Amino acid sequence: MDLLALRLTLQVACCTTAVLLVIGLPLAHWLARSRRSWKWLVEAVVSLPLVLPPTVLGFYLLWTTSRRSSFGQVLESLTGETLPFTFLGVLVASVIYNLPFAVRPFVAAFSAVDRRLLEAAWCLGSSRWRTFWRVTLPLAWPGILSGMVLTFAHTIGEFGIVLMIGGNIPGVTRTLSIAIYEYVDSGNYTAAGQTSLVLLISAFVMLALVHALQKRMPQT
Amino acid sequence: MTAWMEAAFTKTYPGMSIRGDLNWTDRPHRVTALFGPSGCGKTTVLRCLAGLERLDAGSIQAFGQTWSDASQRIHVEPQRRQVGFLFQDYMLFPHLTVRDNVVFGITAQPDQRSRVNQLLERFHLTGLDRRYPRELSGGQQQRVALARVLAVQPRFLCLDEPLSALDGPTRTDLRIALREWLHALQLPSLIVSHDAIDVQALADDLIVMSAGQMLQTGTVDEVLHRPVNLTVARIVGFENLLPVNVVRRDAASLSVEHLGWRFTGLDQLNSSTAATGIACIRAEDVRLRETPADSATVSATILELIPEGTMLRVRLSLSSGQQLQALWPRSTLVTSTIQPTQTIAIELPANAAVIVQGS
Numbered sequence: 406m407d408l409l410a411l412r413l414t415l416q417v418a419c420c421t422t423a424v425l426l427v428i429g430l431p432l433a434h435w436l437a438r439s440r441r442s443w444k445w446l447v448e449a450v451v452s453l454p455l456v457l458p459p460t461v462l463g464f465y466l467l468w469t470t471s472r473r474s475s476f477g478q479v480l481e482s483l484t485g486e487t488l489p490f491t492f493l494g495v496l497v498a499s500v501i502y503n504l505p506f507a508v509r510p511f512v513a514a515f516s517a518v519d520r521r522l523l524e525a526a527w528c529l530g531s532s533r534w535r536t537f538w539r540v541t542l543p544l545a546w547p548g549i550l551s552g553m554v555l556t557f558a559h560t561i562g563e564f565g566i567v568l569m570i571g572g573n574i575p576g577v578t579r580t581l582s583i584a585i586y587e588y589v590d591s592g593n594y595t596a597a598g599q600t601s602l603v604l605l606i607s608a609f610v611m612l613a614l615v616h617a618l619q620k621r622m623p624q625t
Numbered sequence: 626m627t628a629w630m631e632a633a634f635t636k637t638y639p640g641m642s643i644r645g646d647l648n649w650t651d652r653p654h655r656v657t658a659l660f661g662p663s664g665c666g667k668t669t670v671l672r673c674l675a676g677l678e679r680l681d682a683g684s685i686q687a688f689g690q691t692w693s694d695a696s697q698r699i700h701v702e703p704q705r706r707q708v709g710f711l712f713q714d715y716m717l718f719p720h721l722t723v724r725d726n727v728v729f730g731i732t733a734q735p736d737q738r739s740r741v742n743q744l745l746e747r748f749h750l751t752g753l754d755r756r757y758p759r760e761l762s763g764g765q766q767q768r769v770a771l772a773r774v775l776a777v778q779p780r781f782l783c784l785d786e787p788l789s790a791l792d793g794p795t796r797t798d799l800r801i802a803l804r805e806w807l808h809a810l811q812l813p814s815l816i817v818s819h820d821a822i823d824v825q826a827l828a829d830d831l832i833v834m835s836a837g838q839m840l841q842t843g844t845v846d847e848v849l850h851r852p853v854n855l856t857v858a859r860i861v862g863f864e865n866l867l868p869v870n871v872v873r874r875d876a877a878s879l880s881v882e883h884l885g886w887r888f889t890g891l892d893q894l895n896s897s898t899a900a901t902g903i904a905c906i907r908a909e910d911v912r913l914r915e916t917p918a919d920s921a922t923v924s925a926t927i928l929e930l931i932p933e934g935t936m937l938r939v940r941l942s943l944s945s946g947q948q949l950q951a952l953w954p955r956s957t958l959v960t961s962t963i964q965p966t967q968t969i970a971i972e973l974p975a976n977a978a979v980i981v982q983g984s
Binding site for chain 1: 676702708
């Protein structure tokens with residue numbers, strides 16, 4: 406079992422979940438409450454990673470952020486490094502690829518909160534910001550948590566996009582899924598089996614957690 | 626006297642335009658009911674007043690402020706209107722206890738604790754303050770919702786179908802309690818309802834709405850007994866609509882006839898020349914007699930006897946083919962002697978009918 410790969414995988418999963426919580430919550434709140442006619446376009450972009458092969462997404466990301474592209478050059482001048490084959494590159498790819506896994510449950514959780522509860526709060530003098538913290542968030546919390554768990558679990562199992570953008574650099578971009586691929590490729594089935602079992606068990610635990618959380622969704 | 630509420634506005638939805646027209650000056654603590662069939666736009670009027678909907682045209686001025694003005698793009702948010710809004714299903718926060726629900730709108734006030742305790746006591750909620758809404762009965766939920774609304778000291782109360790979530794004896798009890806609270810509060814209030822019994826018990830004034838339009842405004846008695854047209858008569862519950870010819874005009878009433886049957890009614894024709902109209906008659910005003918018909922009565926055949934609690938609804942057919950309904954307390958009607966297919970004489974008390982123009 407490659408402990409370095411395990412640590413890196415957990416780091417990517419934690420960071421991806423945290424980043425998606427920060428950008429996913431406002432996006433999901435807007436998607437759940439907005440009545441704009443072009444909302445479907447944003448929904449489609451968010452859902453794109455669900456239907457797009459990871460390798461395609463990885464290819465485009467590689468292409469736009471490499472040293473050869475002007476965007477990649479701007480990025481390099483700002484950060485001092487290019488995204489491909491770095492931890493940051495893997496993280497960016499992971500965030501984009503996991504967008505629907507976080508945002509969709511968040512949207513479902515926000516949509517399940519009866520709008521009239523928010524209106525009741527407004528009529529009681531509560532600002533929109535206070536209403537979000539005191540009413541929306543506590544009621545949507547089980548759904549938000551389930552989105553976070555899904556994102557975390559899905560990041561652990563990522564393969565195609567990580568390989569495309571990150572390659573296989575131990576301690577930098579070599580996650581557990583890539584380690585399994587390499588074990589099998591080199592005929593080390595024992596290590597591949599052990600690592601796979603760890604991922605299998607963690608996936609089951611995560612799903613059980615999601616199921617438990619979904620049962621606690623608000624019923625108003 | 627200046628109006629404390631002056632509203633003339635339009636809110637448009639696909640397929641329906643809702644027009645609000647309110648001008649309240651005197652006695653601002655009166656309770657007004659917005660009455661009409663489901664889907665006629667009553668709740669939208671309430672939501673516009675509370676600031677939960679933006680107007681498409683017109684304006685709302687209240688308590689010396691402009692709350693909404695479509696032409697100037699003014700819209701005061703609900704948080705700044707001090708309108709106490711009681712939602713149809715109460716909309717208590719399910720994750721907060723009774724006390725936390727009541728406290729929700731009170732922020733940073735030194736006497737908060739004592740005021741909440743007073744409200745809990747007033748609405749008989751003292752022992753329930755640690756419970757969650759799901760652990761309360763419908764009546765208790767309504768009391769929490771009212772206490773929560775009053776905690777923020779509103780200037781104006783909006784109640785959206787406050788009794789519709791209840792049924793049977795609970796509804797009757799709550800109607801009586803709500804009537805007491807509304808009278809004790811001395812707050813101007815607007816109640817949305819589609820139930821005539823609720824309206825009569827709770828309101829002083831009545832606005833009848835249909836298809837997004839306010840058709841008649843007046844005191845409850847005035848509107849219920851003197852509908853201005855056929856649509857209002859239908860909405861306020863006149864079951865019998867009989868085509869009549871005008872025979873004679875007096876100062877206070879009209880003499881009319883339907884195939885030789887003469888009776889008098891209140892003149893709401895709005896025309897001194899109209900020769901015909903529709904007589905709107907409540908079923909409880911139709912009197913049955915087992916004596917032969919004379920000029921003041923007309924003979925009718927009994928079609929059906931339908932028990933309605935303590936009342937009996939009698940469906941009748943006149944020789945013209947026109948059907949009528951009579952509603953009588955079962956105790957005063959010897960039901961054993963009247964039977965379907967039997968011919969009976971019917972009469973109306975003077976001016977029991979209201980004569981309006983045909984549609």
